[in-house]
Amino acid sequence: MKRLLLIIAGIAVSFGSLAWAMKDTDLQALSDSLREINYLYTFPMFLLLFLFYWLKAVRWSWLLQPAKELTPNQLFRPLVIGFAANNILPAHLGEFVRVFVVNRQFQIPASTVLSTVVLERILDIVAILTLFASGIWYANEMPPEYQNVAVTVAVVCGGMVAAVVIYLFRTQFFISLTREILRFIPFVPTALSSKVLEMLEQGAVGLQALKSPLMILKLQINSLAQWLLNGLSACIALWALEIDVDFSTGLILTGITAFGVMIPAAPGYFGVIQVCFIVAMKAQSLQPDDADVLAASFFLQVPAYIVVTAAGVFFMQQLGLNLKQMTTSPAAEQDSVAAQGDELSNPGSPPTDNTQANS
Numbered sequence: 001m002k003r004l005l006l007i008i009a010g011i012a013v014s015f016g017s018l019a020w021a022m023k024d025t026d027l028q029a030l031s032d033s034l035r036e037i038n039y040l041y042t043f044p045m046f047l048l049l050f051l052f053y054w055l056k057a058v059r060w061s062w063l064l065q066p067a068k069e070l071t072p073n074q075l076f077r078p079l080v081i082g083f084a085a086n087n088i089l090p091a092h093l094g095e096f097v098r099v100f101v102v103n104r105q106f107q108i109p110a111s112t113v114l115s116t117v118v119l120e121r122i123l124d125i126v127a128i129l130t131l132f133a134s135g136i137w138y139a140n141e142m143p144p145e146y147q148n149v150a151v152t153v154a155v156v157c158g159g160m161v162a163a164v165v166i167y168l169f170r171t172q173f174f175i176s177l178t179r180e181i182l183r184f185i186p187f188v189p190t191a192l193s194s195k196v197l198e199m200l201e202q203g204a205v206g207l208q209a210l211k212s213p214l215m216i217l218k219l220q221i222n223s224l225a226q227w228l229l230n231g232l233s234a235c236i237a238l239w240a241l242e243i244d245v246d247f248s249t250g251l252i253l254t255g256i257t258a259f260g261v262m263i264p265a266a267p268g269y270f271g272v273i274q275v276c277f278i279v280a281m282k283a284q285s286l287q288p289d290d291a292d293v294l295a296a297s298f299f300l301q302v303p304a305y306i307v308v309t310a311a312g313v314f315f316m317q318q319l320g321l322n323l324k325q326m327t328t329s330p331a332a333e334q335d336s337v338a339a340q341g342d343e344l345s346n347p348g349s350p351p352t353d354n355t356q357a358n359s
Contacts, residue, residue: 007090010266017271021278025290033241033295041240042303048233049304052226053079059123059222062215063116067108077315078102084312087268087305105319114199119164125258126160127223131231132255139248139284167200168216175200230254237300243288253280273301 022030057072057079064070078101086094099113167174175197182193231250234257238245253276260276261269277297281288 007266010090013263014266014269014271017275019271021271021274021294025294029289029291030294033289033291034298036241036292037295037299038240038242041236041299045233045236045300045303046307048229048236049307052229052233053083053308055222055226055229056120059120059219059226060116062219062222063119064102064108064113067112068106070106074106075102077318078105080308081312081315081319081321084309084316087309087312090267101319111199118199122160122164123219123223124227126164127220127227128255128258129156129160130224131227131251132258135231135248135251135255139246139252165216171200227254234300237296238288238293240299241288241292241296243286243292243296245286249280249284249286252284253277256280256283268301268305270301273297 054072054076057076060075060079061070061072064075078098081101082094082098084094085097086092089097095117099110099117102108102113103110163174178200179193179197182196228251231247231254233250234253235245235247235250238249256279257273257276260272263272274294274297277293278290281293
């Protein structure tokens with residue numbers, strides 16, 4: 001019942017977002033803009049999409065190195081399956097699908113795999129915020145108040161980096177500090193506080209080999225490269241409709257989209273992505289036709305959605321998975337990880353994988 005409510009709420013958010021994005025555009029104008037797209041730009045976009053996921057597989061292999069030596073090639077299929085799961089299932093269940101796949105396929109404890117997924121999210125947030133702040137700072141048409149936002153975001157990034165460093169190098173101090181902070185927050189249930197602290201302790205075990213400044217630097221450079229590619233893809237989608245933007249627009253779009261997909265929506269975030277494109281253009285005082293902006297957003301989103309989902313389903317079949325397993329096992333894994341932080345035991349299904357990054 002809870003999952004059904006999430007699905008209904010997500011669909012409502014997507015439809016509402018799409019309706020808002022199209023409030024000043026009629027379907028005929030959108031149809032005309034879709035026909036005007038230079039579809040030759042599809043090829044560089046697919047190349048960037050592949051590089052984006054390959055860099056994720058490389059980074060994941062580094063994060064899992066303390067537990068087991070795995071190559072990016074070994075992790076690429078589980079990664080794409082997880083992204084496909086996020087395109088099909090609600091509530092980012094692809095993250096837990098990924099934990100399940102790697103635990104089952106490579107016999108790595110679930111708590112260790114989960115700790116790498118959590119660290120990935122932290123690295124991504126720092127990279128996205130850094131690029132978002134850079135885009136705002138260097139954008140030609142950005143009002144001064146928006147540049148002040150860039151300074152604020154830079155401070156937040158610095159704080160997050162400091163928190164990650166303390167967690168890695170002074171783990172017990174970080175956990176003790178978190179325990180004291182949670183104790184002073186009245187609306188956080190005791191059970192939730194205990195689970196957060198338990199996950200921090202277990203996660204630190206899987207990150208022991210990352211206590212190397214060189215490795216942290218490699219991870220952050222990799223993360224920045226991923227989201228630079230994402231920003232370039234956004235620019236290409238706009239250039240395909242001859243919308244005159246520079247690279248700062250792609251970085252701003254990446255940041256706004258990253259915040260947008262935090263909103264619970266239907267799988268694939270249709271509607272939400274369109275709102276992000278419209279908001280990004282208006283924030284920079286750019287004046288392209290709304291129909292062209294929406295067409296660019298669909299051009300970026302739809303081909304990537306189809307290719308990633310199709311590839312994920314193909315890899316899923318290679319590993320003997322099916323949709324029924326994907327809709328039951330990940331939820332069970334999520335409960336198991338949250339409640340125990342222990343190894344995923346999964347009597348009835350094979351592996352799957354990762355995230356959504358079609359941001």
